[in-house]
Amino acid sequence: MRSNTTTSDTSREEDRKKETSSSISTPDSRFNQTLRNVQGLLKGRSFPGKVLITQRSDLLAGSTLRSPNERSFSDSDTGISEQMDGAVEDEVQNRRKPDTSTIVNKLKSSTSNTENASKEVQKSIMGARATDSARLMKFAKELSGSTVILEKLRELAWSGVPLYLRPNVWRLLLGYAPPNSDRREGVLRRKRLEYLDCVAQYYDIPDAERTDEEISMLRQIAVDCPRTVPDVSFFQQVEVQKSLERILCTWAIRHPASGYVQGINDLVTPFLVVFLSEYLQGSVDNWSVLDLPPEKISNIESDCYWCLSKLLDGMQDHYTFAQPGIQRLVFKLKELVRRIDEPVSRHMEDQGLEFLQFAFRWFNCLLIREIPFNLVTRLWDTYLAEGDALPDFLVYIFASFLLTWSDELQKLDFQELVMFLQHLPTQTWTHHELEMVLSRAYMWHTMFNSCPSHLAS
Numbered sequence: 198m199r200s201n202t203t204t205s206d207t208s209r210e211e212d213r214k215k216e217t218s219s220s221i222s223t224p225d226s227r228f229n230q231t232l233r234n235v236q237g238l239l240k241g242r243s244f245p246g247k248v249l250i251t252q253r254s255d256l257l258a259g260s261t262l263r264s265p266n267e268r269s270f271s272d273s274d275t276g277i278s279e280q281m282d283g284a285v286e287d288e289v290q291n292r293r294k295p296d297t298s299t300i301v302n303k304l305k306s307s308t309s310n311t312e313n314a315s316k317e318v319q320k321s322i323m324g325a326r327a328t329d330s331a332r333l334m335k336f337a338k339e340l341s342g343s344t345v346i347l348e349k350l351r352e353l354a355w356s357g358v359p360l361y362l363r364p365n366v367w368r369l370l371l372g373y374a375p376p377n378s379d380r381r382e383g384v385l386r387r388k389r390l391e392y393l394d395c396v397a398q399y400y401d402i403p404d405a406e407r408t409d410e411e412i413s414m415l416r417q418i419a420v421d422c423p424r425t426v427p428d429v430s431f432f433q434q435v436e437v438q439k440s441l442e443r444i445l446c447t448w449a450i451r452h453p454a455s456g457y458v459q460g461i462n463d464l465v466t467p468f469l470v471v472f473l474s475e476y477l478q479g480s481v482d483n484w485s486v487l488d489l490p491p492e493k494i495s496n497i498e499s500d501c502y503w504c505l506s507k508l509l510d511g512m513q514d515h516y517t518f519a520q521p522g523i524q525r526l527v528f529k530l531k532e533l534v535r536r537i538d539e540p541v542s543r544h545m546e547d548q549g550l551e552f553l554q555f556a557f558r559w560f561n562c563l564l565i566r567e568i569p570f571n572l573v574t575r576l577w578d579t580y581l582a583e584g585d586a587l588p589d590f591l592v593y594i595f596a597s598f599l600l601t602w603s604d605e606l607q608k609l610d611f612q613e614l615v616m617f618l619q620h621l622p623t624q625t626w627t628h629h630e631l632e633m634v635l636s637r638a639y640m641w642h643t644m645f646n647s648c649p650s651h652l653a654s
Contacts, residue, residue, distance in 0.1 A: 336362055345369055345376040355582035357575055364475050367468070368500065370581040371507040385500075392447070392499035399450040400443050411450060414457045418445045421462045429481060429570050432466065436486045440494065441465055444502045452509075455516040460561040464508065467565070467577045468501040481571075508581075512588050515560065522588065523560045527552050529592045530599075537596060537641060541603050548611040555618040559595050567598070568623050572631050579635055590642060597637035601630070 336359060339350050350369060358366045368374035373388070374381050404412055422438040422445075431437060444465055449457035470481060476493055477484045486494055509515075514522035531552045535542035545552075558566065563580065565573055583590045599606075602617070609617055623630070 333359060336366075340365065340369075343378055345378070347376060351582045351584065354578050356578075358578045360474065363471050363574065363578070364500075367471060367504065367577075367581055370584070371504050373500070373503045373507055388503055389496055389499040392502050393495060395447050395451065395502075396443055400446050410456075414449055415446055417459070418442055418449070418457055418462070421459055425462045426466050426565070426570055431470075431481045431484050434486065436494075437469070440469070440486070440498050440501075444498055444505065448502060448505060448509075452506075455509075455513065458516040458520070458561075460558075461505075461509070461516065463562040463565045465501055465505055466570075467573050468504045469497070471574055472497045472500045511585055515588075520561070523557060524553070526560055526588060526592055527556045529589075530556055530595055533592055533596045533641070533645065534599060536645070538600050538603055541600065541606050544607045545614065548609075548614055550611055550614050554615065556595060556599075559598075560591060563591070564595070564598065567621055568631065569626055572626060572628065575628060576631060576635075589646070590638070593638040593642040593646075594634065596641065597634045600637070601634060 332353075335353055339345060339353065340362070347369065350366065354366055354370060365374070368385075369376065373385075375384050407415070419442060422441045423433070425438075425441060426432045432441075441462060445457055445462055448461075449455075473484065473486070476489055476497075489497075512522055514520070516522075531542070534552075564576065568576070579594075580587055580591075602621070605617070606614065
C-alpha cells in the first residue's frame with residue numbers, strides 16, 4: 198500500500214515539473230508567439246482591429262496593457278465594430294495618466310483561443326459597412342463642437358481619416374487651425390494673407406536683391422521640383438511646380454538655420470494633394486490647377502506652407518547642418534532591428550551594409566519615395582496623429598517596414614541588398630500591406646518604448 202502511494206506521489210511530482218517546464222518560455226519565443234497571435238487575428242483582414250499586446254498572455258490573463266499614447270486601430274474606410282470601439286472609449290479620458298491600464302481585448306496563448314478570437318474578429322468585419330456611419334459620426338461629433346478636443350481627434354485620426362474630412366483634420370492636428378471653431382475662420386484668413394506678404398517679400402523679387410546663397414538655393418529648388426514624385430503626372434504640370442517652388446523658396450529663406458534641403462520638396466506633396474482635394478474631384482492624375490481661380494490656389498499654397506512649417510518645427514535637427522536628428526534615429530533603428538530580428542541584423546552587419554546607406558532617405562523623405570503615392574496620405578494620417586512623438590515613432594514604423602522582407606534580406610549579398618533596398622517591391626501594395634506595417638510598429642512601440650533597457654546591448 199505504501200509503495201503504491203509513493204509511486205502515485207512521484208507521478209504527480211513529475212507531472213507538476215513537466216507543466217512548470219512547459220510554462221517557461223524565452224523572451225524571444227514569447228515575442229514570436231505574440232506576433233503570431235497578432236497576425237492570426239489580422240489574417241484575412243484588410244485593416245487591423247484593436248488588439249492588446251502582452252508578452253505573457255497566459256500569466257497576465259487578468260491584466261491589460263495600454264500603449265504610451267493610447268493609440269487604437271480601426272479602419273479609415275471600412276470601420277470596426279461598435280463592440281470593439283466600446284472597450285476603449287471609457288479609457289480615453291485617462292490617457293495622460295502615467296500608470297497605464299487597458300486598451301483592448303486580451304490575446305490567449307493557446308491555438309484554439311486564437312482561432313476563436315480570429316473568428317470573432319472576422320464576424321465583426323462582415324458588418325463593416327454598417328460601422329462606416331458609426332466611425333464617421335465619431336469624427337463629426339469631435340469636429341462639430343465649439344472646441345475640438347485634440348487628444349480625441351488624434352485617437353480617431355491615428356487609424357485613418359475619411360477622405361473628405363482630411364483637410365480640416367490635418368489643419369487641426371498640426372495646430373495650424375485653432376481648436377476653437379469661433380476663431381478658426383479668422384485665423385486662417387490672417388495666415389493666408391501673411392503667406393501672400395511672405396511671397397511678395399522673399400519670392401517675388403529680382404535676383405539683384407538676393408544673396409548668392411539664396412540664388413544658389415533657388416536654382417537647386419528649380420532643379421528638384423520637376424523631380425518631385427515623377428511617377429504622378431499631376432506633379433509634372435508647370436503650374437504645380439511653380440506652386441512648389443514658391444512654397445519651398447519662401448520656407449527656406451524664412452528658416453535660415455536649415456535652409457532648403459533636398460527631400461523637403463517631397464514633404465510638401467501630401468499637403469498639396471489633400472488641400473487640393475477640397476476643390477478637385479476624381480483621380481489625382483486627372484486634376485488640373487488651371488481649373489481653379491487664383492484665390493483658391495493661393496489659399497491652398499498658404500495651407501501647404503504653414504502645415505509644412507508646423508511639421509518641420511517638430512524635427513528641425515533633421516534638416517540642419519549634417520542632419521544630426523536623422524543620424525540619431527538611424528542609429529536607434531539599427532538597435533531596434535537588432536533586438537527584434539537578430540538574424541537580419543547580423544546578416545546585414547556581416548555583409549558590411551550600414552543602415553545609413555538606405556534608411557537615411559527613409560527618414561529624410563518619410564517613406565514618400567518608398568511606397569505608392571496613393572498610400573501616402575493614409576500613412577500621414579498616423580504621422581500627424583503622433584504629434585510631437587512622431588520622430589521616435591518613425592523608428593518603429595521603419596523597422597516594421599524593413600522587416601517586411603526579413604526572409605528575403607537574409608539571402609542577399611551586399612550588392613543585392615543595396616539594390617533591393619533602393620528599389621523595394623512595393624509597387625503593388627494596397628492598404629492591407631500598409632496597415633500591417635503600422636500594426637507591427639504599434640506592437641513593438643508598446644513593447645519596447647517604455648522599456649529602453651530592452652534595447653540595450
